[in-house]
Amino acid sequence: MAMATSTPERTETGKSLSASTSKGRPPVDRGRRNTAVLVGFTAVTNLADGVMKMALPLLAAQITGSPTQVTAVSLTLTLPWLLVALHIGVLVDRFDRRRLLWAANGARLAAVGWLSVLAATDGVTLVQLLSAGAVLGVADVLASTSASALVPAAVPAAGRERANAWMAGAETVGQEFAGPLTGGLLLAAGTGIALGLTSASYALAALALLLLVGRFRAEGPAPDAAPVSVNSRIAEGLRFLWRDAVLRTLSLVVAVLAAVWGAWLALLPLYAQQAMGLGPQQYGLVLSALGIGGLVGAVTVTWVNRLLGARCAMFADLIGTTAMVALPALTTSLWAVAAGAFLGGMGGTLWTVNARTIAQRKVPDGMLGRYDAAARLFNFGAMPLGAALVGLLAELGGMRLAFAVFAVATAATPVLFLKNITRSAVEPR
Numbered sequence: 001m002a003m004a005t006s007t008p009e010r011t012e013t014g015k016s017l018s019a020s021t022s023k024g025r026p027p028v029d030r031g032r033r034n035t036a037v038l039v040g041f042t043a044v045t046n047l048a049d050g051v052m053k054m055a056l057p058l059l060a061a062q063i064t065g066s067p068t069q070v071t072a073v074s075l076t077l078t079l080p081w082l083l084v085a086l087h088i089g090v091l092v093d094r095f096d097r098r099r100l101l102w103a104a105n106g107a108r109l110a111a112v113g114w115l116s117v118l119a120a121t122d123g124v125t126l127v128q129l130l131s132a133g134a135v136l137g138v139a140d141v142l143a144s145t146s147a148s149a150l151v152p153a154a155v156p157a158a159g160r161e162r163a164n165a166w167m168a169g170a171e172t173v174g175q176e177f178a179g180p181l182t183g184g185l186l187l188a189a190g191t192g193i194a195l196g197l198t199s200a201s202y203a204l205a206a207l208a209l210l211l212l213v214g215r216f217r218a219e220g221p222a223p224d225a226a227p228v229s230v231n232s233r234i235a236e237g238l239r240f241l242w243r244d245a246v247l248r249t250l251s252l253v254v255a256v257l258a259a260v261w262g263a264w265l266a267l268l269p270l271y272a273q274q275a276m277g278l279g280p281q282q283y284g285l286v287l288s289a290l291g292i293g294g295l296v297g298a299v300t301v302t303w304v305n306r307l308l309g310a311r312c313a314m315f316a317d318l319i320g321t322t323a324m325v326a327l328p329a330l331t332t333s334l335w336a337v338a339a340g341a342f343l344g345g346m347g348g349t350l351w352t353v354n355a356r357t358i359a360q361r362k363v364p365d366g367m368l369g370r371y372d373a374a375a376r377l378f379n380f381g382a383m384p385l386g387a388a389l390v391g392l393l394a395e396l397g398g399m400r401l402a403f404a405v406f407a408v409a410t411a412a413t414p415v416l417f418l419k420n421i422t423r424s425a426v427e428p429r
Helices: 019-023 030-063 067-075 085-092 097-120 126-154 157-189 191-211 230-243 245-274 280-308 310-330 334-362 365-397 399-411 413-420
Strands: none
Touching (some): 030 126, 030 157, 067 126, 157 191, 230 245, 245 310, 245 334, 365 399, 399 413
C-alpha cells in the first residue's frame, strides 16, 4: 500500500485519502460526505421554497381580491426559468458552483429578510411581493442549476445515482408536501414567524455548504483563448444538446411530459370539484398520492434500475404519465385517479433521477450548467403551454376530452423514445 502524502488522492470507490490517514485517523469518504451535504442543502432549501410558494400568494390574497394579481405573484417564482435560465447556465459554467449556491441563498435571505422587516413595520404591498418573488425565482434557477452541475465534481460516478435519487426525493418532499404544509402552519402562527424561520433555513443551508470537500469550479477555456460572448456560449450549449441524439430525445420527450403535467395540475382542481364531487380533503388525497409516488420512486430507483435497467425505468414514466392523465378521461373514481397520480409521481422521479445521471455522464463539466439550463427550459417552458391548452380544450369539448387529448399525446412518446434511447446509450459501460 502506497504511503500517504500531503496531496489528496481519490480511490476508485470515491474515497478521498489525505495525510490524516498517516496520523491514525480513518480516511474521509468524500462521496458520502458530499452526498449528505447536497441532500441536506436540497431538503432545507426546498422546504423553505415550499413555504414561500404557499406564503407569497396567501399574503397577496390579503392585499387584493384580484385573481390576476394573486396568480402574478405566484408566476414570479417560475417565470425566471423562461427568462434567465440560459444566461444563468453560462454563469454556472464560468464560476465556482459552490459560491454561486452561496450567492443564491444570499439573495433568498435578502428577499425574505426584507419582507420580514416590511411585515413588522408598515406592511407589505403587492409591488413588494412581486419584487421579492422575482428575486426568489431567479435565486431558485441559480441554485437548482448550480447544484445539479456540482454533483459530478462532488460525488464519484458510482454514487451519483444515489445522490440524484435522494436530491430528487428531497425536492419532492419539500416542494409538494412539507413546505406548503409548514407554510400554512407558520402563517397561521404569524407572518413574522413564517418569514423569520424561512430566513433561518436559508442561512442554515448556506452554512452546510462549508462541509463540501473538493473543487467546484467548471473546467473553463484555456487562458489564452479568445473571449466568447454570452450569446455565443448559450448557442454552444443549445447546439450540444440538439446534436446529441440521446439528449435531444430526452429533452423533446420531457417537453411533452411537462406539458401533460402542466395540463393535469391546471385542470384537476376543477375536475375534482365538478365531475368527481370531491371535497378539499379528498382532493388533498389525490395530490398526496402524487407526492407519495414521487417519494417512492426516489427510494426505489436504485433497485428498479438494477432489476430492469435505466432504459426500462424511464420507459415506466411514459406509462405512468399516460395512466395519470388517461384515468380522469375514463372514470371519476377517486381511487382510480389517485392511483394514476401515484404512478405519474413515481414515474416522474424515475425519469428525473436517470435523466440527470445520464447527463452528468455524457455532458462535459464545462458544459453542464448550460445543458442543464437548456434542458430545464424545455420542462418549465412546456408546463404553462400545457395548462393554457387544456383550458381551451376543456372549454370547447369538456374536461374529459381535454384529458383524453393529452393522454393520446403522451401515448405517442414511446415511439420516439424507443427509436433513439437504446440500452447501450443510457447504461454505464
